[in-house]
Amino acid sequence: MKNIHQPSGFFIGLLLLIGSIVCAQAQDPRFSQIQSSPLQLNPALTGVYPGDHRLATNYRELYASILGDQPYRTLAASYDARLPLSGGDYVGIGIQALRDQAGIGNFTRSTAHLSGAYLKQLNSRYRGRGADQYLVAGAQVGFGQYSVASNRLWFSEQYDQESASIDWNKPAGELFEQIPTRLFPDVNAGLLWYSLFEDRKSIYAGVAVHHINRPDISLGSFAAERLPQRWVATIGGEWLLGQDLSVMPAVAHLRQGVYASTTVGTQFRYNSREWKEVALRVGAWLHLSNAIEQGFLQDAIIVGTVLETEKLNIGLSYDLTVSRLALANDTRGAFELSVQYIQPSKTRRPKVNCPNF
Numbered sequence: 001m002k003n004i005h006q007p008s009g010f011f012i013g014l015l016l017l018i019g020s021i022v023c024a025q026a027q028d029p030r031f032s033q034i035q036s037s038p039l040q041l042n043p044a045l046t047g048v049y050p051g052d053h054r055l056a057t058n059y060r061e062l063y064a065s066i067l068g069d070q071p072y073r074t075l076a077a078s079y080d081a082r083l084p085l086s087g088g089d090y091v092g093i094g095i096q097a098l099r100d101q102a103g104i105g106n107f108t109r110s111t112a113h114l115s116g117a118y119l120k121q122l123n124s125r126y127r128g129r130g131a132d133q134y135l136v137a138g139a140q141v142g143f144g145q146y147s148v149a150s151n152r153l154w155f156s157e158q159y160d161q162e163s164a165s166i167d168w169n170k171p172a173g174e175l176f177e178q179i180p181t182r183l184f185p186d187v188n189a190g191l192l193w194y195s196l197f198e199d200r201k202s203i204y205a206g207v208a209v210h211h212i213n214r215p216d217i218s219l220g221s222f223a224a225e226r227l228p229q230r231w232v233a234t235i236g237g238e239w240l241l242g243q244d245l246s247v248m249p250a251v252a253h254l255r256q257g258v259y260a261s262t263t264v265g266t267q268f269r270y271n272s273r274e275w276k277e278v279a280l281r282v283g284a285w286l287h288l289s290n291a292i293e294q295g296f297l298q299d300a301i302i303v304g305t306v307l308e309t310e311k312l313n314i315g316l317s318y319d320l321t322v323s324r325l326a327l328a329n330d331t332r333g334a335f336e337l338s339v340q341y342i343q344p345s346k347t348r349r350p351k352v353n354c355p356n357f
Contacts, residue, residue, distance in 0.1 A: 035250065263285050
């Protein structure tokens with residue numbers, strides 16, 4: 001007779017903790033570099049940058065220390081441009097795409113959107129007085145699709161108790177008749193306000209709602225599963241501390257269904273005149289997430305840096321786990337890389353004065 005050992009309390013707790021993380025990841029994926037994926041964050045950021053064209057790419061790898069060669073991987077890319085209108089107003093247009101994979105079952109989320117925004121100039125600086133202010137309204141229309149590799153999963157009916165092994169030839173007994181899901185429509189919208197007082201002194205605030213139409217994302221022949229709306233609120237700015245140094249605080253709050261998280265922190269930006277078009281940012285953020293009945297708890301500390309050149313911004317960050325999961329992953333959370341290419345304006349001065357994000 002085989003001896004069946006009862007798992008320890010720590011092991012059970014670890015399984016429950018990982019299970020709760022998987023449930024949270026059933027929500028939309030997120031990036032730690034909150035301002036480096038602008039069209040994923042808020043449609044109203046379409047066309048808001050100091051240049052003529054922008055291309056942004058993001059890559060995030062989560063929990064490789066636990067899941068080995070099958071971690072959560074998120075890849076996003078976007079392109080946007082801006083067209084002038086009369087009276088100092090502009091129209092931003094763009095396109096974005098995202099692909100997210102999770103776990104051994106290759107649960108995959110793929111989305112693509114067309115993005116548009118209207119930049120309304122509220123007032124502008126004249127002879128060094130006042131501030132540039134813009135109110136931006138944006139919207140996105142697109143589609144998405146979810147899928148899972150069911151042949152890589154096993155279920156209870158495939159477990160052979162006599163051999164204590166999985167018989168992959170046995171039927172799973174599950175209703176996976178339609179994998180992947182049908183293409184579903186998806187609609188997002190957002191608002192942004194920002195004001196520039198002078199060079200390297202600015203403030204901005206924005207709010208966005210994603211999945212306004214709450215699309216059906218159910219797999220197989222199951223009952224309809226509506227994707228909860230995702231609300232995102234951001235506020236931040238830049239303030240000059242000295243001739244070469246400025247501080248860039250930022251806060252982003254996300255809520256989707258019962259899941260909520262807040263990322264708060266700051267970057268310090270150094271731009272020496274000797275470096276000409278090169279600047280360096282170094283910063284840290286605290287990520288908080290809710291534990292339903294326990295309120296907000298510390299989840300991770302994010303450390304990162306951004307190298308700015310005339311055309312390229314390259315960002316690197318790492319999430320250091322500070323929750324109970326640190327017992328399992330030795331604080332090793334997520335690695336993230338972002339690259340933004342911004343084509344400078346052909347005129348001496350940017351067509352639109354924009355804050356640094």
